[in-house]
Amino acid sequence: MERAVARIDRGAVERNCARLKTELGDAELCAVVKADGYGHGADACAEAALAGGATRLAVATGAEAALIGRRFPQVPLLTMGALTPAGLDAALAAGSEVAVWREGFRQLAAARGRAQGRPVRVHVKHDSGMGRLGNPDAAEVLALARVCAEDPRLELAGVWTHFATADEPGADEGYFERQLERFEAVASAVKAEFPGTLVHAANSAAVFRERRSHFDMARCGVAIYGLDPFQGDPAERGLAPALSLRSYVADVKRFAAGESAGYGRTWRAPADTWVGVLPLGYGDGLRRGLSNNAEVLIRGRRVPLVGTVSMDNVTVDLGPDTEVEPGDEAVLIGTQGEETILAEEVARRLDTINYEVTCGLSARVPRQP
Secondary structure, eight states: OOSSEEEEOHHHHHHHHHHHHHHHTTSEEEEEOHHHHHTTOHHHHHHHHHHTTOOEEEESSHHHHHHHHHHOTTSOEEEOSOOOHHHHHHHHHTTOEEEEOSHHHHHHHHHHHHHHTSOEEEEEEBOSSSOSSSBOOHHHHHHHHHHHHHOTTEEEEEEEOOOSSTTOTTTSTTHHHHHHHHHHHHHHHHHHHOTTOEEEOOOHHHHHHOGGGOTTEEEEOGGGGTOOTTSSOGGGGTOOOOEEEEEEOOEEEEEOTTOBOSGGGOOBOSSSEEEEEESOOGGGTOOGGGTTSEEEEETTEEEEEESOOOSSOEEEEEESSOOOOTTOEEEEEEEETTEEEOHHHHHHHHTSOHHHHHHTSOTTSOEEO
16 A cells, blocks of 8 residues: 555656657657656656657756756756756756857856856757747847857857647647747758757657657657647557556545535535545645546546545545445556546646646655656
């Protein structure tokens, strides 16, 4: 019995990366392991991704770079997010390449390059339409790339962008295509002057959606963990979920019609029934929005989660007759018998995305093979 545990299938991560490589062909696969590997455990998943064909790793913060860089010192690493001076120092100490899009930060990176006695490798970011980090002006992106290439304290390693609607085919009114065209023009201009520059744009969704977006490398996050970038069934794209969330039945209680379970009495037994208590809750990342709005697998069948999700417990309606006993396994995400509950199903119930479901699992849920 485990109070709450996230089981991580490293073999699934490896196979998912191999699957992505069949789409990418000669383009490199960069495994994105930020946010502790989307809640799956960055260290173990990075190792599995490299075994599956990834040749680079990416994170978002200096602290993440420090952790991954120490573990995989020989693997090219990109820190994609905005960095404070302290964050930049942490990333560079880990041997990471960094993103630039503003002259002020370029100068800071150059100063660090001089101080450390070797050039800082930088990736110039073009905001082709995401509207977040990056420079939206194509001419300024090219000018910044030139300055980086000419500065002996820096090394122009890449030029890149990020798509806003790659995961919305047929619903984005051509926005993805317009972003791709904008970036193609920038990338062509940079490549013409600096042929060795690594061009990258595709996320997981773009890898499946458009081969033109693959360029020299794709940065894949959600798909390497077996989550569908389009919020459907991962199996339809040859992906296998790597994470399952499991607990156990701590108690089984007889309820008479009208008796309630949980805070606020949001559920009352419509008839005499049995109720199981599972010892996990929103303190573990099981969102309160699943109150009276989820199912759990016990003894190979689905049972409804009833009552309000509390910090440490949830309750399930086992029905008027049950063979369930304390100690039985309960699966909240994953497979038991012939039934499966996907992270995508949980996301739909919460009106969110599968990324948030796995990233939201708290630190008190151990990640185990």
